[in-house]
Amino acid sequence: MSTLRTKHPFTGTAPEGLGGLTKLYLLQLQSNRITEIPDIIRLDDAEYGNSTFVTDCGVTQMTTVIPQEKTAVVKMGMNYGTFAVAFFAVFTILCCVVALSLYHFDKRKNSRKSFFNARVGEEGDTYALSKIGKGSVYSYFVTDKPIGWLVAFATLGIQIGILAFFVMASEASNLQDDKIDIEFTWKCPRDSDACKHKADWTKAGWVIFCLLMVAFLAKDMINGCKQWLGTNSAQECVISLVGCACVLLQYSPYITDIIVNSVIVLFIMEIDEYIFSAVDAMNEKWTEHAADTKVSEMEKEVARQRAQIASQQEKIDNQQKDLKRLREAVEKIQESQASAYECAECE
Incomplete structure (x- = not known):
């Protein structure tokens, strides 16, 4: 047997007898949900390409199938849940x-400048708070409130x-589970040996995806980069989940799915702000200590130090005025002494 196209309802592991068909060059098992299949010694894909070996298809659509191929994650010996963790x-x-x-590095560099380190720490907190944003629960990370951290x-x-x-809905390890969110995009017509890929992955869809991501995440990405470059405290690190979430968009077979999944992921990333608003x-008062109180304390400290500087500057100005008057008095005494000396010589 060189060609095998069947709609037999295989589920789970395929029959071991398939491994003994050494002359097969086309194998399409439609209307199945197969998780394991024996090795086929000979399958020539020169003529039909990916249509040569088709094993799985959707539950409801008899002509919707997926070619037998492994993703990069599966090749690493992991499922997507383990990969995400x-x-x-x-x-x-x-x-x-x-x-x-x-x-x-900063502690070793400034080990002899404790006052400077304290000031830098306060400025770092203010800077981190301004970049995280007052309207996010992550602003609690720059406070010392255990409940806020919780x-x-x-x-x-x-x-x-x-x-x-x-991640779990996109896991294809158990095709017998009807609850998985996998959509098969390969269709194998009954009157043709060649299957067709119906996924609508066009450049326009990815351009829209990139525009959405840039529009919503550019500010956070720029602020995050500035925070990494401008602060030196370990407590100011806020982990971003967007990079990992974007990997899930590869399961969007159509342009509209790409847009929908992008909006869903972006909405999930805004949950911290909605919780803060709630x-x-x-x-x-529960939100004041997260941002406003901290900023107010820092502003008061800055105002106090500015007042001290102004007071010191006023004292310096008064001393300079006293020195100027003293200098003028000394000059007058010197002039009077010089005049008296000249008069004495004239006599």
Whole structure:
């Protein structure tokens, strides 16, 4: 047998007998949900390309299938859930290493300037607060309030949890589960051996995706870069989830799906601001300590130091005036003494 096209409802593991068909060059198993299939010794894809080996298809559409191929994540021996956890773990460790390196470098550089370090720490808090934004629960990270930190970490967990549903729904390890969000875009007509790819991945869709991302995330990306370059405290690191979330958009087979998924991800990234607004609506005092109180304290400290500087400057000005009057008095005494000396010589 050299060609096998069947609509037999295989589920789970394919029959082991398929591995014994050594002369196959075209294998299309339609209307199946197969998770494992034995190795086929010979399958020549020179004539039909990806249509040579088709194993799985959708539950409801009998002619919608997917070619037998492995993604980059599967080739690494991981599923997408494990990959997402590993990605976040590596990213978190990298942030901690960079933050600690900057902290120790700055501590060694300014070890003899404790007052300067204290001032830089306060300025760093103000700078980080201005870049994070007053309208986000992540502004609690620059305060010393345990409850605020708890709210911020809870919000971070909510965002990660929601994005995790995207990862789990896009996991293709169990095709027998009707709840997965996988849409098969390969269609194999009954009157043709060649299958067609119906996905609408055009450049226009990715241009729209890039425009949406730039429009909504440019400010956060620029502020994030400035914060990394302009601060030196480990507590000012706020992990961004957008990069990992964008990976999920590869499961959008059509332009409209790309736009919809982009908007959903962007909305998830704004949850921290909506939670902050809800807390502020319940009690404004609960949000004051996150941003306004901290800024007010810093402004008062700056005003106090400016008043001290102004007072010192006033004292210096008064001393300069006294010195000027003393100098003038000395000059007058010297002139009178010179005049008296000249008169004495004349006599």
